[in-house]
Amino acid sequence: MELKTMKTRTGTPSFTCSQSLKLAALALGSCLVLAGCAGNPPTEQYAVTQSAVNDAVSAGGTEFAAVEMKSAQDKLKQAEIAMHDKKYDQARMLAEQAEWDARVxxxxxxxxxxxxxxxxxxxxxxxxxxxxxxxVQ
Structure with a gap:
């Protein structure tokens, strides 16, 4: 007589161990990326914007495009204040807007x-x- 053993599982997990580790790593990586973006001052964007504003002034923007220049300068100032207050996302957005106003x-x-x-x-x-x-005449 032959004895056969049956393999049974008492509980079936919905995720395997490797799937759980991958999910945890993905969640951790996402948090680090988001935290990294929020914590970095937009110094490069701010420098680009300052350069764009200076170029616009040199091109005669204050004389020929006063409204756009005022908008660019005001937004640049607001971006500087936001950076000082460590509101980096707001500072980046304002600096980008100021750059485009200056380019216009x-x-x-x-x-x-x-x-x-x-x-x-x-x-x-x-x-x-x-x-x-x-x-001729």
Whole structure:
């Protein structure tokens, strides 16, 4: 007579040990990533924004795009305050917005200067035409 043994499980876990470890590692990794983002001041973004604001001022943004320049400068100041208060997410968002406002101001100033140059050139051509017509008569 042959005796057969039956293998039975008393409790079936829903996760195996390796699945549980993978899930725990994923959760821990996610927490570290989120904590790392929240704890780092956006110094690089702030520097990029300051450079963009300076470029816009150099391009004539204060004269030709005053509204955009004011917005960029105000948001940059707010970002500086948020960084001081360690509200890094808010500081990053404000610095990004200030950067784009400054870039718009710079492009607007460049466009206005180019438009003014075209008008000046057209005026010069018109004056030359008139002078040429006077000399022919």
């Amino acid at each position: 101001a710079e492009r607007k100033a460049q466009a206005m200067k180019a438009e003014q140059s075209v008008k000046d050139a057209q005026k010069g051509v018109q004056e030359l035409r008139q002078e040429g017509q006077r000399s």
